Amino acid sequence: MSAAAARRLAAPAIAALTLLAGAPAAGGSERVLARAAAAAAPPGQLAPAARVEVPGGGLIHRYRQRAGGLAVFGAEVVVADPPEAPPVLVADTTAPDVEPPSADAAISRARAIESARAATGSESLRAAARARLGVDPGTGSLAWQVSLPSARPLGDFLVLVDGRSGETIETRDLLWRATAKATLFDPNPVVAQGSYSGLLDAKDRDSTLLTNLRVPVSLPRITSAKGCLVGVYAHAKLGKRAKSLCRPSLDFTGIERSNERFEALMAYFHIDRTRVYVDSLGLSESLRSKPQKVRVNAIPEDNSFYSPMTRTMTLGAGGVDDGEDADVIVHEYGHSLQDQAVQGFGRSLGAGSMAEGFGDYLAAAMSALVTGGDERFDPCIFDWDSVSYSGSGCGRRADRSLTRKRAERRCLRAIHCIGEAWSGALYELRGSLGSDPQGRSVMDRVVLESHFMLGKRSGFGDGARALIAADQLLYAGAHVPVLEAEMIERKFCRQSGC
Template sequence: MSRSSLRRTVAGGATLAAGAALLAGVAAPTAGAQPAATSAAAAVPAGLVPVRTLTSLLGTHAWYAQTFHGLPVVDGYYAVHTLTSGTSVADGRRSVPATLVTTPALTAQTALGRAASARTAAASAAAGKAVAAGHPKNAPLAPAVAGDSRATLAVVGGPDAAIVWQVITTGDDGESRTLVDARTGAVREVRSLSKNAEGPAATPAGTDATGTASVFDPNPVVALRDESLTDGKDANSAVPNRAYVTVALPRLLPGSTTLSGRYAKVTKAAGGLAKSAGHDFTYRRADDRFEQANAYYGIDKAQAYIRSLGFTDVNNEPQRLHVDTYKGDNSFYSPTQDTITYGTGGVDDAEDLEVVWHEYGHAIQDAQVPGYGSSEEAGATGEGFGDYWAVSMAQPTSRGFDDPCVMDWDSTSYTTTVPHCLRRTDTGKTVADMTGEVHDDGEIWSNALWDVHQALGRDEANRIVLEAQFSYTPDTSFAAAARVTVATARSLYGDPAARTVRQAFAARGIL
C-alpha cells in the first residue's frame, strides 16, 4: 500500500540462507550495475557464494553473493544469465581494499545496544515525517524496533569500506537492519528491510485436499461497485452478504486441517490458526479467520495464474502468511523470515485482495532477484510492479470497474475523495514528476506496465514483465529495467511487441 506496508516489503531468500542474507537490501549501493553481454558464460570470480539458480521461459539465472575473507559484503552481487539470446553477466560487486582490517574492536553486545537506540530514533523520525507530510499512509516504512535482534559481522564496500556489525531485528512490526561500524561504533545506516524466498519446502506426499471458503474477490467496493462502503469497525453489517463469493480452496496439503497448501501457508494469525477437519473455512469478516481464508485464496490464485503462464520458478514455494498480527495500518513482506504480514488498522488489510497481491508482488521480485530494490529507482519499480500486479490480478473479476484504482476497499479508511484509491496505474506521470519517494515514483512504472497490459492483453503483458524481471539487477534504474523488458518482449513475441513496450516506456519519459 502506499503506507510503509505496501511500500517496501520484500527480500530474497535462497537455498543458502547465508547467501540470501548478504543481499537483503541494506546500505544504499551504487545504482544501476547492469548486465554486460558476453559471448559465453564467464568464469565465476573468487569470493562468491551461490545464492540460487532459477529457470525462466528463456533460460537460467545463477545468482551469487560477494564475500571478503569469508564475511558477506553488504549488497554485493554477481549474476550469470544464460538465455536463448546469449549469456550476460551482471557484476554488482563492491570494491574492498585488500588491507581492510576485519577484526572488530566493538563487541556484538555493544553493537546491539547502539543499534537499538538508532532504530528508536529512526522510527520516531519516520513517524514525524509522516505527520508533517499530512499523509501517514505514504510514510517511509519505519525500522522495526520490537522483537529479536541478532548481530553478525559483515563488510561494507566502496570508498568508505569498513567492517560492520550487521544487526537484524525481527518483530511483529517488521524487519530492519542496522549497520554499526565494528571499529568505531558509529551507526552507518538504519534501514527497514521488510522484504527472502527460499526454495520450495518439502511437502507431504498424498492427494491434496480442496476446501471451501467465502471471500472477497477482489474486494467489496469493486464487487458491489459501491464507493460508500466503510469498515464499520469490522462489523459484518457494514458489508452486504452479496459482496462475498463462495470459492474452492485448492491444493491444501494432505492431512492438514489448517490453511496450509502448496502455494500458500498461514503460519501465524490473531486468535490462532483457522482449523477445519472437513476443510470448511467459511466465515464472515467480523471473524478474524475470514482474513486467513481470504489471504490464502489470493496467494494461491496468484501462483496458479503465474504457472498458467508457463513459469514454474517464480516464488516457487508455499508463501508463509501472518494474518492480522500487526495492529498498525500496514502490511509488509519480511526478508529473512520469508513472510508476508497483514495488519488490522482501518480495514483489515487481508480483506482487500489488492493489498494481498501487492505484497505478493514484492515476494515475487525478491524471489527472482535476491535483495531486489536496493536503489531508489529499483525500489520504485518494486512499488510500481506491486501496484500493477494487484490491478492485473483483479482485472478478471472487476468487470471493468475502475481497474487502475489500487486498493479500493482498504483505502476507504484513509482517503476522502471518490473514487477511493491508494494509488493509481493511470496517473500519466513521467520521470519529470519524480519526487524520490518510491511510492510516488512507482506510479510512473506502474503506468507503463498498465499501458503494456492494455495494448497487448493481460497474459502476454504478464509473461513479458515476469520474464524480464529475472534479468533485472537489485539496484536497477528505470531505464535499465525498461531496456531489459523491451528486449524480453522481442525474444518472446517479436518486434511488434517490442515496439509497443518501448512506446509505453517512452510515454513515461523512461526511454
C-alpha cells in the same frame, strides 16, 4: 527364481544371516532375524536399515531389500519385537525372484530424467529433479526412480524408467491435496457491489450488506492432513503468535469478516490464485517451491509488508483489515514474486519504485481477471482498504499518465509515489498489447519474465531494457516498438532509445 538361481543365492543368504546375527546392534536378535527370514525376499537380500526403541522396551526393526548392491525400490520388511512376546513380521513389500541385474550399460541419469519429464508432460519444476538407479520390484530389471516436483502440471511425480531402454514403467503422483470451501471478498466489497454506497468499516463489524457481498470460493491445493491453511502455494497463519487455522471438515463457509480467520482465508485464496495465474503464463524459470508464508492481523498498524529476510508476508489490522482487500494481498505478494526472481531486489530508488509500481500493476491485473476489465476499479488500488483514509476512494492508482521526471519532482523520493509512473506505463501497455494467440496477457508475461534479467540495484533504464529483452525472447520482439515508445514517452529511456 530358477532352482539354480536359488542354489546360487542360498550360500550368501546364510552368510548374511550369520553376519546379522553376529551384529545385533544393526540387525537384531536371532529371533527377529528368523521372523525376517519368513519375508518374500531371500534373507541374503535383506539389509538392516533401522532399529528403533519403543517406549515400554520393545524394538522395531526395518530391513531393505538389496540385490547386487542396488536397492529394490520400495521393498522392505518391518519386524516388531515386543519385550514379552515373540517377534512379529508386520510389513513385507519385498519381491521373491529378484536376480541381481548388472548396472553396466544403464542409460544416463540425465536421459532418465528427460524421459520422466516427457512421460508426465512436465514443462517446469518447483525444485530440482532427482534420480536413483535400482531394481524394479515388479520385473526385477534395472530401473531409474525419478522424483519430479513438477510445477506445470502441478504434481510430485515418481516415475520408474527402464534402466536400459529409457521407457517409462510406471508413473505416480504423490502430492496430497484437498479443497476447502469459504465465502470471501473477490477482490473486495467495493468492486463486488460496483460502488462505495453504504460500505463502512465500522470497526470490523458484520453488516448484512458486507456479508452478502461475499462470494463462495474454493481453496484448492490444501496439503495439511488436519485441514489447516497450508497448501502447495500458501501457508496462512493468524496474529502476532502465528496461530494455525485448521478445520478438518475444510468447510469455512460460515466465517464472516468480523472473525479474525476471515483474513487468513482471503490471504490463502488470493495468493494461491495469483501463483497459479503466474505459472500459467509459461515463464523461463520456475518460482519458489515452498508455500508463501503469510501472517494476517499480525500488527495493529494500517500497514502490510513482505520481508525478503524471512520471506514472509505480514498483513496489518489498522483501519479496514488489510486482508479484507485482495489488492493489498496481491500487492505484497508481488514483492515476493520479484524477490523470487532477483533475491533482494529493490536496493535503489529506481528499483524500489519499480517494485511498488509492479505490486500495484499486479493487483490491477488480478482484479481485471475477476471483473473482465473495469476501468473504474482495476486501476484503483486498495478500493476497500482505503475507505478509512482516502477521500478519492483509492490508496493509489495504476493508470496515471505521470512521467518519471514529473513523479520524481512531485514525490520527494517516496517510492510508492514514484512507482505510480511505472505502474501507469505497465498498465497502459497491458491495454494496448492485449492478449497473445494463446489467450495470455502479453504484458503480464513480459513484465514477469523481465524480472529474471534484473539486478538488486537495477534502475528504470535496466527495467525498460529488460521489458524489451523479454519481448524479444518470448515474442521475437513483436511488441518492441510499442514498448520502447512508451518507455521513452514516460522518460524511463532517452529520446534516442532504451
